[in-house]
Amino acid sequence: MDNAGSKGGRMKKLKVLPLSLRERKRYVEFQVISEEGEEFTYADLEACIWNVLLDFLGEYGVSKTSFRLIKDLWDEKNQIGIIKCNNRSVQAVVASLGLISRLGDNKITFKILNISGTIKSIKEKRKEIKKR
Amino acid sequence: MEFYDFHVHSTFSEGKSTLLEIAQRAKLLGFSGICIVNYFSQFEDIEKLKKEVETVRKDVGIEIFIGFEAKNHYELNKLRRLRKSYDVLLVRGGSLNLNRKAVETPEVDILAHPEFGRKDPGLNHVMVKLAAKNDVAIEINFREILVSSKASRQRILHNMATNVMLCKKYGAKVIITSGAFSHWEMRDPKILVCMGCLIGLELSESKNSLSKIPLSIIKKIEERRSKKWIMPGVKVVE
Numbered sequence: 318m319d320n321a322g323s324k325g326g327r328m329k330k331l332k333v334l335p336l337s338l339r340e341r342k343r344y345v346e347f348q349v350i351s352e353e354g355e356e357f358t359y360a361d362l363e364a365c366i367w368n369v370l371l372d373f374l375g376e377y378g379v380s381k382t383s384f385r386l387i388k389d390l391w392d393e394k395n396q397i398g399i400i401k402c403n404n405r406s407v408q409a410v411v412a413s414l415g416l417i418s419r420l421g422d423n424k425i426t427f428k429i430l431n432i433s434g435t436i437k438s439i440k441e442k443r444k445e446i447k448k449r
Numbered sequence: 450m451e452f453y454d455f456h457v458h459s460t461f462s463e464g465k466s467t468l469l470e471i472a473q474r475a476k477l478l479g480f481s482g483i484c485i486v487n488y489f490s491q492f493e494d495i496e497k498l499k500k501e502v503e504t505v506r507k508d509v510g511i512e513i514f515i516g517f518e519a520k521n522h523y524e525l526n527k528l529r530r531l532r533k534s535y536d537v538l539l540v541r542g543g544s545l546n547l548n549r550k551a552v553e554t555p556e557v558d559i560l561a562h563p564e565f566g567r568k569d570p571g572l573n574h575v576m577v578k579l580a581a582k583n584d585v586a587i588e589i590n591f592r593e594i595l596v597s598s599k600a601s602r603q604r605i606l607h608n609m610a611t612n613v614m615l616c617k618k619y620g621a622k623v624i625i626t627s628g629a630f631s632h633w634e635m636r637d638p639k640i641l642v643c644m645g646c647l648i649g650l651e652l653s654e655s656k657n658s659l660s661k662i663p664l665s666i667i668k669k670i671e672e673r674r675s676k677k678w679i680m681p682g683v684k685v686v687e
Binding site for chain 2: 350372407408409411412414415416418424426427428429432
């Protein structure tokens with residue numbers, strides 16, 4: 318077994334890839350605009366985005382995007398979230414978001430706030446916008 | 450960068466949202482201007498529309514242009530003669546004869562969804578060359594992709610990609626619009642830019658199709674508004 322030799326029975330972690338071999342990532346910050354300011358949970362949104370991505374790009378297409386909706390950064394009050402994907406598939410992921418017009422019985426639309434290479438820079442940009 | 454959406458329907462034509470709702474949503478999404486598209490049958494109400502556009506423009510603070518969409522040859526000929534009384538002339542594509550007529554007419558600004566309801570792209574190399582010569586922009590209508598699914602969506606995307614390839618080859622203008630019938634169908638300009646990239650445009654070309662090309666149409670609108678303009682290529686020189 319892979320984790321047979323690990324201490325305390327914990328899964329042995331892989332050695333981290335060198336920087337040059339790592340995938341370049343992009344973070345897409347978005348806001349969900351809904352009818353009458355409806356508030357959606359992370360689970361609702363994740364299921365909805367996955368459905369559209371699989372529908373539009375297909376299983377093979379999604380596998381190329383390294384898509385992930387970051388749970389810790391979902392702001393339910395302001396309906397702002399961050400998607401992580403690789404730099405080659407930003408356009409496919411963002412275009413797919415445009416194909417979402419409903420979440421349950423509610424009409425929704427997405428506003429793309431920022432696209433950046435790090436979460437830190439997204440947070441800085443958000444602070445700058447708030448200051449204005 | 451200033452982005453424009455040049456194909457939105459309001460309650461004046463067959464849309465479901467009011468002018469105010471559309472303008473507010475466009476501002477929220479980051480558009481600098483929109484074009485409200487109507488049909489020839491609503492031409493009698495143009496003065497009423499102009500008044501409402503002016504009110505909304507002041508209230509929301511966004512550029513609003515008035516466009517008319519011709520559905521057939523008769524409407525196109527009528528709208529050509531009334532060219533000075535409105536801003537943008539669109540032609541509803543789909544029929545081969547009307548597509549051909551639209552690209553041959555210099556008064557036309559946009560040929561909307563030439564592949565609409567067709568199995569083929571609705572354009573060929575000859576028509577695209579004419580579009581480039583007469584400065585007619587070929588539209589990529591996002592609503593067509595939005596409301597279709599599965600096999601029909603793939604066919605529409607394929608046809609749009611063919612049209613984009615032809616436009617790039619012969620230097621014809623490509624314009625991306627939402628084609629929205631309601632403010633809920635309007636999309637963020639970044640989403641439209643990304644869809645343009647998926648269809649075959651380069652990122653800069655895709656941005657231009659929402660910014661530079663609408664601006665070139667706005668320049669033509671301003672020229673037309675001046676008293677010196679008579680018809681395309683003819684103006685009073687002092």
